[in-house]
Amino acid sequence: MSRRAKLVWLAAALVALLFPLVAARPTWQNTAILMLMTAQMGVAWNILGGYAGQVSLGHAAFFGAGAYVSTLLSIKLGLSPWLGMVAGAGVSAGLSLLVGWPCFRLKGHYFAMATIAVGEIVQAVVNGWEFLGGAVGFYLPLQEKGFWGFVFNRSKLPYYYIALGLLAFSLLVNWAVARSRTGYYLRAIKDEPDAARSLGVSLTRYKQTAMVISSALAAMGGTLYAQKELFIDPGSTLSTSLSIKMALAAIMGGVGTLAGPVVGAVVLTAIEEASRVAFGGTGRGTDLVVYGGLIVVIAVFQPAGILGLFASRRGPARAAPAEAPAKEAA
Amino acid sequence: MSPLLLEVRGLTKRFGGLTANEDVSFSLSAGEIVGLLGPNGAGKTTVFNSLAGFFAPTSGDILLEGRSIAGLPPERVAALGVARTFQIVRIFKSMTVRENVMVAALLRHRAVPVARRKADEALAFTGLSGRAGDPAGQLTVAEQKRLEVTRALAIEPRLLLLDEVMAGLTSSEVHEAVEMVKRIRDRGIACVVVEHVMEGIMPIADRVVVLERGRVIADGPPAAVASDAAVIAAYLGEEYRAPGP
Numbered sequence: 001m002s003r004r005a006k007l008v009w010l011a012a013a014l015v016a017l018l019f020p021l022v023a024a025r026p027t028w029q030n031t032a033i034l035m036l037m038t039a040q041m042g043v044a045w046n047i048l049g050g051y052a053g054q055v056s057l058g059h060a061a062f063f064g065a066g067a068y069v070s071t072l073l074s075i076k077l078g079l080s081p082w083l084g085m086v087a088g089a090g091v092s093a094g095l096s097l098l099v100g101w102p103c104f105r106l107k108g109h110y111f112a113m114a115t116i117a118v119g120e121i122v123q124a125v126v127n128g129w130e131f132l133g134g135a136v137g138f139y140l141p142l143q144e145k146g147f148w149g150f151v152f153n154r155s156k157l158p159y160y161y162i163a164l165g166l167l168a169f170s171l172l173v174n175w176a177v178a179r180s181r182t183g184y185y186l187r188a189i190k191d192e193p194d195a196a197r198s199l200g201v202s203l204t205r206y207k208q209t210a211m212v213i214s215s216a217l218a219a220m221g222g223t224l225y226a227q228k229e230l231f232i233d234p235g236s237t238l239s240t241s242l243s244i245k246m247a248l249a250a251i252m253g254g255v256g257t258l259a260g261p262v263v264g265a266v267v268l269t270a271i272e273e274a275s276r277v278a279f280g281g282t283g284r285g286t287d288l289v290v291y292g293g294l295i296v297v298i299a300v301f302q303p304a305g306i307l308g309l310f311a312s313r314r315g316p317a318r319a320a321p322a323e324a325p326a327k328e329a330a
Numbered sequence: 331m332s333p334l335l336l337e338v339r340g341l342t343k344r345f346g347g348l349t350a351n352e353d354v355s356f357s358l359s360a361g362e363i364v365g366l367l368g369p370n371g372a373g374k375t376t377v378f379n380s381l382a383g384f385f386a387p388t389s390g391d392i393l394l395e396g397r398s399i400a401g402l403p404p405e406r407v408a409a410l411g412v413a414r415t416f417q418i419v420r421i422f423k424s425m426t427v428r429e430n431v432m433v434a435a436l437l438r439h440r441a442v443p444v445a446r447r448k449a450d451e452a453l454a455f456t457g458l459s460g461r462a463g464d465p466a467g468q469l470t471v472a473e474q475k476r477l478e479v480t481r482a483l484a485i486e487p488r489l490l491l492l493d494e495v496m497a498g499l500t501s502s503e504v505h506e507a508v509e510m511v512k513r514i515r516d517r518g519i520a521c522v523v524v525e526h527v528m529e530g531i532m533p534i535a536d537r538v539v540v541l542e543r544g545r546v547i548a549d550g551p552p553a554a555v556a557s558d559a560a561v562i563a564a565y566l567g568e569e570y571r572a573p574g575p
Contacts, residue, residue, distance in 0.1 A: 180442065184429065191421075194404075197404035199482075200405050200434075200485055
């Protein structure tokens with residue numbers, strides 16, 4: 001990491017740590033929490049979708065797995081949601097193995113379509129399964145039992161710092177993966193899968209590794225969501241629009257980069273909140289219109305995302321389309 | 331005679347009704363350079379794809395030091411010491427030149443810093459050190475081909491399959507490529523070279539195998555093959571007829 005990048009990260013961390021102390025209004029804090037949670041989801045998605053280039057549009061299934069596992073363990077067995085978070089990550093990783101085994105036989109768009117199907121199937125199963133709350137979902141008891149209870153209703157601050165901590169942890173995992181052997185292999189698989197194989201890289205093994213890490217992190221975000229909202233149902237934790245949101249945060253900021261999903265999540269959440277304020281309660285579904293519009297704009301004008309704008313000023317963007325530098329050279 | 335490194339026995343590959351290779355047999359000793367020649371569509375790249383694990387042969391066998399590798403996936407074949415380049419270059423464009431080679435070096439050296447050092451050694455060997463930090467997409471075609479060779483070498487193979495690494499190069503670049511292949515052989519790595527550029531392959535090949543319509547029509551030292559009437563008719567043209575005895 002360059003000196004400049006380190007300084008930017010340090011500054012961002014300071015701002016994030018001090019923000020809720022400066023901005024005391026609950027609505028601001030709530031928006032900031034949404035940004036952190038969206039960023040964390042985006043980072044989780046980015047490991048598989050950005051670094052390994054395997055675009056999943058069913059990641060809500062993993063997010064939901066985290067939310068449902070911790071909630072069930074908490075309601076039925078009285079287990080601390082913190083342990084539920086770990087269990088949820090494990091269940092989600094296991095689920096990703098089941099999903100990956102057939103889906104990784106497909107490439108490119110076909111993989112993306114298969115993951116949409118997986119997301120929809122999981123949603124349909126939960127909708128029809130009484131044990132999992134069916135379409136009604138679950139309410140979690142609104143009573144504080146200290147840190148291990150993972151319920152805080154007097155102030156939003158604990159959620160803010162937990163969300164920040166989880167984002168920091170996810171970024172740390174991402175950073176460690178990116179600079180490891182696996183990280184190099186994932187980028188190679190994304191660029192030229194056949195060439196990667198010819199150099200001894202097993203596609204299935206490393207795609208699966210990325211998916212296990214990605215789904216486990218997504219599940220941890222799911223547990224945090226459940227504990228913050230104290231209510232989960234298939235619509236809020238398993239929907240395809242949530243899957244798209246995870247992908248969009250990363251794509252908007254810049255796929256395959258550490259900071260991309262964070263930048264994307266901040267901008268995306270700001271746009272969402274603004275449209276919610278503008279359209280009010282009648283605006284249900286406007287977020288989908290916004291997502292659709294953003295996807296078109298990014299695909300047409302800025303495939304490298306927001307970070308790509310800065311990169312192209314300093315030189316050819318790493319994530320920019322391959323033709324761009326060639327044209328400049330010619 | 332040195333022990334056989336590679337033995338191809340009766341290799342046949344069909345795609346539906348199309349027979350790309352039929353009963354192809356040849357062998358290679360350690361440290362040998364064999365040229366694989368033939369007109370377009372003769373099945374040279376299909377042989378490569380079968381050797382490198384990208385195709386499973388319809389019948390026949392491929393032995394690497396006596397062990398069958400036919401039908402193994404590419405990553406396993408690579409781990410056993412067979413490296414390849416691609417006819418149409420497939421470099422990792424979002425990475426730097428050094429990172430491209432590191433991906434390969436990581437096969438034998440799991441620690442990233444060690445792989446980086448090995449990658450730099452390989453880049454020095456092929457003369458690309460000056461470009462190590464550049465994005466791979468910025469290289470010229472000749473450099474991209476050299477990068478593919480560098481990457482293949484970095485998996486520390488016993489057998490290197492070079493697929494038209496000299497096509498489209500200027501004559502001085504061909505000369506450099508020839509020198510590089512010789513230095514690779516001098517390191518004890520055997521090479522199978524698919525090439526249309528005769529100036530590139532004839533002077534360095536120990537033996538030449540000529541394919542036509544999927545079958546082997548000649549196998550022998552370059553001089554003998556170049557004077558073979560069938561080969562001249564199929565492929566070379568009168569220009570390359572070796573002076574008669």
